[in-house]
Amino acid sequence: QSNNVTLDSADGPVQASAIVLSLNSPVIKEQVLHGEKTNLDFQGYSEESVRLFLQACYQGRLDMEKENMAHIHKISHTYQVYWITEAVLNDYRNRVKRCAETTYCFETALFLFKEAVSTFLVLKKRTFVDVFIQSFAGVPKIRKKFLKLYLKNLRKYSAEELKIAIELSGGRVDIVVNALANHILEFKKLDDNARGLLMNINFQFLESEHPQAYKATFDVLVGNRQKLEKGDLEMILGLRHGFCDWRYGG
Numbered sequence: 001q002s003n004n005v006t007l008d009s010a011d012g013p014v015q016a017s018a019i020v021l022s023l024n025s026p027v028i029k030e031q032v033l034h035g036e037k038t039n040l041d042f043q044g045y046s047e048e049s050v051r052l053f054l055q056a057c058y059q060g061r062l063d064m065e066k067e068n069m070a071h072i073h074k075i076s077h078t079y080q081v082y083w084i085t086e087a088v089l090n091d092y093r094n095r096v097k098r099c100a101e102t103t104y105c106f107e108t109a110l111f112l113f114k115e116a117v118s119t120f121l122v123l124k125k126r127t128f129v130d131v132f133i134q135s136f137a138g139v140p141k142i143r144k145k146f147l148k149l150y151l152k153n154l155r156k157y158s159a160e161e162l163k164i165a166i167e168l169s170g171g172r173v174d175i176v177v178n179a180l181a182n183h184i185l186e187f188k189k190l191d192d193n194a195r196g197l198l199m200n201i202n203f204q205f206l207e208s209e210h211p212q213a214y215k216a217t218f219d220v221l222v223g224n225r226q227k228l229e230k231g232d233l234e235m236i237l238g239l240r241h242g243f244c245d246w247r248y249g250g
Contacts, residue, residue, distance in 0.1 A: 005032050006039045007054070011047035016054050024057040025079040045071050053084070062087040066095060066111065070118050077123055093131050100135045100142055109136075109146050117161050133168050143168065144175060151179035159196045166200050173206055174213035181220040188224055190232045203239055 003015035022029035031037045042050050049071035056062045056072075062084055064072055069088055076084035092115065099108050116128035136143040147169055154162065169176050180197050184190065190198070207214040221228075221236050228236070 004038065007042045007050050008039055009042045009045055009047040009050040014042075014047060014050050014054065016057075020057055021054075024081050024084075027079045042075070045075055049075065053081075056084050056087075057081070062091070064088075064091070066115075070115050070122075073119060074122060089127060089131075092128055093135075096132055096135045100139050104142050104145070106146060106149050110150065113146075113150070113164075114161070117158075117164055120164070121160060129164055129167075133164075136168060137170055140172070143170075144172060147172070147175045148179070151176065154179065154183045154193045154197070155191065157193065159193065162193055162196055163200055166197070171205075171209065173201055174210035177201060177206060177210075177213050177217045181217050184220050184224060188227050190228060195232070195235070198235065198239060 003017055005016050005018040005021065007014045007016055018028075018032040022033055028040065031040060045053075049068050052062075052064050052068055053072055053075045062072070069092060073085060073088040073092075076082070076088065092112070095108075096112050099105065099112060113132055116132045119128040120126055136146065147165065150157075150165060157165075166173065166176055176197060180194060180201075183194055203214065206217075218236075225233060225236075
């Protein structure tokens with residue numbers, strides 16, 4: 001098992017056995033045995049992640065810290081090492097379950113949520129997102145606690161993260177609109193994230209299930225109408241008795 005192939009990571013070269021890698025990955029097998037490549041481009045991954053990937057290939061088992069999950073998952077997905085992909089998913093599922101049911105900590109939950117969003121954006125797969133949403137849906141008090149803290153600063157997050165936060169809220173979309181109302185009160189205008197939330201909230205459901213939150217949201221919007229752009233006012237009028245729906249693929 002001589003180290004006859006080089007994986008060029010973001011932090012430097014890592015030597016490996018072409019035979020071991022080929023036994024695990026049909027993609028690498030095609031590159032090194034049939035394509036006769038001796039250098040593989042792993043520039044998108046840290047040296048630590050590459051070494052953990054190699055260790056798993058050599059030992060047939062996966063040992064990793066949570067900080068390496070996204071990279072290991074992406075490497076194994078890209079190179080079709082599906083037993084590692086499944087091992088990462090199981091590890092993620094166990095971490096989310098523990099966080100939601102026994103050892104809740106906002107920082108840990110936030111990290112796991114961001115990993116789910118990152119996986120969705122990079123690989124276009126909902127697997128981690130679904131695991132997170134399903135696990136937290138079973139503990140509504142913890143879900144509410146997480147969302148209230150998460151949504152305290154809407155400017156920190158991407159539009160994709162906020163869309164998934166709406167989905168996570170389930171029937172408690174009032175938590176989202178309360179955060180939105182506070183955001184508008186603080187900044188006195190609609191920014192891109194506020195617009196995104198408005199366009200992706202089911203206001204018919206909100207009016208039916210949470211009429212107080214529905215009224216309070218539009219009271220804030222109308223109360224600040226002098227400071228809103230014309231296009232924003234038109235959008236708000238359109239949403240007053242309707243809603244825009246959205247759906248993820250993947």
